[in-house]
Amino acid sequence: MSVWLRLQGHALGDSIRRMAAQPLGAAFSILVLAVAIALPVIAAVVLRSAGALTSGVETDPHVNVYLTLEATDADVKRIEAVLRSNPQTASVRFVSRKDALDELKSSTHLAEILASLDRNPLPHAFTVRVRADDATKLAAAREAWAKLPAVDQVVADFEWSQRLRRWIRFGDRVMAVIAIVLGAAVAFIVGHLIRLQVVSRRQEIEVSQLVGATASDVRRPFLYHGLLQGAAAGSLALALGWAATAWLGAELGALTTAYATDLKVVFLPPPGAALVIVLSGLLGLAGAWWAVGRELRQFSPSRRNP
Amino acid sequence: MIRFSAVAKRYPGGLEALRGVTADVAEGEMVAVTGRSGAGKSTLLKLAAGIERATSGSVVVHGQNVGALGETALAILRRRIGFVFQDHKLLFDRNAFENVALPLRVAGFTRDETGRRVRAALDKVGLLAREKANPVALSGGEQQRLCIARAIVNRPAILIADEPTGNLDAEYAAAIVDLFTSFNQVGVTVMMSTHDEASLGRLGCRRIALDAGRVAGEAQPA
Numbered sequence: 429m430s431v432w433l434r435l436q437g438h439a440l441g442d443s444i445r446r447m448a449a450q451p452l453g454a455a456f457s458i459l460v461l462a463v464a465i466a467l468p469v470i471a472a473v474v475l476r477s478a479g480a481l482t483s484g485v486e487t488d489p490h491v492n493v494y495l496t497l498e499a500t501d502a503d504v505k506r507i508e509a510v511l512r513s514n515p516q517t518a519s520v521r522f523v524s525r526k527d528a529l530d531e532l533k534s535s536t537h538l539a540e541i542l543a544s545l546d547r548n549p550l551p552h553a554f555t556v557r558v559r560a561d562d563a564t565k566l567a568a569a570r571e572a573w574a575k576l577p578a579v580d581q582v583v584a585d586f587e588w589s590q591r592l593r594r595w596i597r598f599g600d601r602v603m604a605v606i607a608i609v610l611g612a613a614v615a616f617i618v619g620h621l622i623r624l625q626v627v628s629r630r631q632e633i634e635v636s637q638l639v640g641a642t643a644s645d646v647r648r649p650f651l652y653h654g655l656l657q658g659a660a661a662g663s664l665a666l667a668l669g670w671a672a673t674a675w676l677g678a679e680l681g682a683l684t685t686a687y688a689t690d691l692k693v694v695f696l697p698p699p700g701a702a703l704v705i706v707l708s709g710l711l712g713l714a715g716a717w718w719a720v721g722r723e724l725r726q727f728s729p730s731r732r733n734p
Numbered sequence: 735m736i737r738f739s740a741v742a743k744r745y746p747g748g749l750e751a752l753r754g755v756t757a758d759v760a761e762g763e764m765v766a767v768t769g770r771s772g773a774g775k776s777t778l779l780k781l782a783a784g785i786e787r788a789t790s791g792s793v794v795v796h797g798q799n800v801g802a803l804g805e806t807a808l809a810i811l812r813r814r815i816g817f818v819f820q821d822h823k824l825l826f827d828r829n830a831f832e833n834v835a836l837p838l839r840v841a842g843f844t845r846d847e848t849g850r851r852v853r854a855a856l857d858k859v860g861l862l863a864r865e866k867a868n869p870v871a872l873s874g875g876e877q878q879r880l881c882i883a884r885a886i887v888n889r890p891a892i893l894i895a896d897e898p899t900g901n902l903d904a905e906y907a908a909a910i911v912d913l914f915t916s917f918n919q920v921g922v923t924v925m926m927s928t929h930d931e932a933s934l935g936r937l938g939c940r941r942i943a944l945d946a947g948r949v950a951g952e953a954q955p956a
Contacts (some may be wrong), residue, residue, distance in 0.1 A: 431842035438839060611740050638785060639837040639884065640813030643804045 443656060445583035446625075446649075454657070457621050460659030462668055467709050468607035469696070475599050476694045489566075493554040493573055494581040503578035504552055507620045510576060511556050516569040518557040523549050551580060556721050559714035611711050614661070618654050618715030626650065626723040633724075645722055651713055658712020662705040670695055735761040735892065735923050737784050738809065741791035743777050743947075751777035753947040754791070761891075764918040766937055767927040770943035775927035776820065779894050782925060783817045784808045795892070798908040803892030813841055815867055818926075819896035822877050824869040830856065834884045841888065856881040859913065861912075875906035882913060886922075893917055895926035899933045911936045 447454040493511065495503060504522065511520050523531075528550040533539040556573075558566055566584075574582040626633065633646050677693030696704065736759040743752040752774045759765045759782075767775045770836040780786040781793045781892065784800050791802040798811060824833050834855055856862045859879035861872075869877055878898060885893060899907035911933050918924045918939075928934060934941065941953045 434844065435842045438842070608746075631823075632825055632827075635825060636824060636840055637809065637835060638812065638817065638819075639840060640809050640811040641840040644806070644839055645809075 429473055435645070435648065440652045443476060443653040446653065446654065448638060453594045456485075457617075458657060458661045458664060459656055461614050461657065461712075462664035463706070464610045464617070465662055465665035466668040466672070468603060468610055469665050470672055471599075471603045471606055472490070472694055473669060473693060473699075474665075475596060475603055477692065478530070478596055478599070478694070480692070480694045489557055489558050489582075491556045491557060491566075491570060492571070492583045493579060494528050494583070495552040495554075495578050496580045497549075497551050499552055499578040506650075507576055507579060508554065511554055514569050514572075518559050518566050521555045523553045523555060525540045527555060552585040567712065568642055603605050611707070614658065614708065615715035617716070618657055618712045619719035620715075621657070622650050622716045623719040625653070625676060626720055647720045648716070650716045654712035654714075654716025655709045657714075659705050659709035662708025663710070665708065666696070711733050735755070735759055735763075735791075735796065735874055736925065737782070737794040738778070739792045739794075741760065741778075741781060741788045742782065743774070743786065744789045751821075751947055752781075754787075755947070755949055756791075757942050757949060757952075759923060762918070764914070764924040764937065764939040765926075766934055766939055766941045767944060767949070768923045768929060768930060768941050769927075771939070772946075773944040774947040775929075776896050776942055777947075779817075779896050779925060779927055781887050782892075783815050784811045785817070785863060789878070812835065813888055816890035816893040818878075818881050818885045818893070818898050819892055820896040820900060822881045824870075824877060824880060826868065826870055828866050830861060830869065830880055830883075831864065833869060833888050835881060837884060845866060851887050851889075852883075853941050855887040856880075859883045867952060875888075875902050875909070878902060878906070878910060879913070882910070886917065890922070892923045892925070897926070897927055899904065899928055899930050899931075905930060907933050927935065 493507070495507065499507075508520060508522060511517055525548050529542065529548050530551065533542055558569070570582050570584060573579060633641075636646060673693045673695060680693060737762065738755050738757045741752055741755045744750050755774070755778060757778075759955060762836055767778055769775050769928070777786060781800065782795060784795070784803070788801055795869060796814060797810065798807075800811070809844060825836070827835070830854055834852045834886070835848050843851070850942060853865070854928065855861060856865055859882050861879055861883060863877060864872065864876065872880060882895070882898070898910050902910065907930060914924050914926060924939075926937075928937075938955045940943070943950045943952070
């Protein structure tokens with residue numbers, strides 16, 4: 429085994445031994461860090477869950493044009509031609525009465541009720557994807573289409589979902605800000621804890637330097653300590669986040685079933701969870717690096733009296 | 735092996751510990767640095783060990799200009815020099831074995847090699863039976879010997895000792911002096927400071943006398 433690997437092993441063993449020597453203190457520190465990390469984790473889960481809900485919702489700008497129940501095939505062709513000729517139209521999709529009924533049966537719990545009806549209550553419809561770059565022209569097109577013979581209703585109901593998307597994007601940014609602030613807090617807390625250790629081990633560090641320890645040799649066990657502390661806190665934060673969202677998710681599931689929607693708590697996938705642990709470890713490492721560097725500058729033996 | 739050329743050392747606050755000191759210590763030589771308290775003995779030894787940096791002049795050790803070395807290179811140089819501190823600098827939360835093992839741990843020695851070398855060093859200073867003892871439980875003389883064991887555990891070519899016989903009674907002091915003489919006899923360059931005449935007489939080596947930070951004279955062994 430190379431000297432480098434052996435030094436890494438010594439440092440890792442040293443940091444584990446020191447944590448094990450003060451289990452209560454180490455556990456408390458990790459818990460404090462975990463609570464800080466758990467907040468952005470829970471926020472991420474909430475946003476992922478909201479994102480999953482809206483992923484099935486149509487958010488592209490479109491207008492639904494519903495025909496009257498009496499509309500004939502000739503009306504369908506005429507209206508389709510008018511829709512396609514409008515410069516605000518990007519594409520047109522025809523949904524026949526039969527297709528609409530089939531889709532309703534398959535996507536809701538109303539199949540039995542629908543089967544009991546004498547006739548299909550749904551009209552022919554067009555879904556028109558529109559160019560949403562000019563709201564005035566779009567409003568004019570909607571108004572014109574509403575006046576066409578055999579057109580019953582023109583509905584543009586994508587705006588709310590677009591607004592929801594924007595809110596989720598805003599939520600993403602809020603979460604990023606929270607994550608950055610709490611990440612800095614984690615690095616600062618780890619740094620402060622490591623700084624206290626450095627100060628309490630000052631004599632040992634000084635003697636080590638006097639017998640030939642480089643700054644890297646002194647820094648190494650503290651860096652492992654910060655890394656381990658951060659990674660352990662990240663793991664605990666995931667567990668806390670999972671427990672909190674599972675507890676909330678059970679109630680949410682019961683609530684949303686009553687509204688016939690399928691809102692589920694979507695926890696972080698394994699790569700996301702691994703990223704939380706890695707980032708937490710790196711934050712611990714960064715905090716330790718900052719703290720040790722700051723202290724070492726103050727009592728490096730040959731720097732004290734240049 | 736060690737060359738001081740016009741070395742001056744001024745501490746923050748203005749204290750001038752050394753003023754234009756020029757001296758040489760040859761390879762395999764044993765040299766005693768003498769002088770009253772405050773003469774600059776400790777500062778001269780610390781400059782040779784790379785623990786302090788000169789304000790002006792140059793200190794060359796093992797062919798390396800200490801003043802020109804970066805922090806890491808200086809630390810590596812310190813591994814090749816054994817230093818016995820006046821105040822021992824022992825760690826009281828570790829036992830004798832662990833104190834002596836510290837330089838080997840820093841240098842990345844294996845567990846087996848560390849154990850072998852530490853026990854050999856403790857045996858050399860007569861403390862093998864006390865390897866589990868905390869330094870607090872050791873007498874002043876034993877603490878001094880423990881510090882010597884830590885200094886020699888890396889098998890350095892240069893051994894520097896700052897007042898190793900200070901605060902020791904005559905019998906202990908003589909034993910310590912004999913220990914350094916035995917190291918020198920196997921080729922280790924020894925540089926030690928002392929103001930104890932009895933120890934100087936027993937050493938029987940070249941002396942560099944310092945006075946107020948200057949070389950006041952040199953004397954060859956009788």
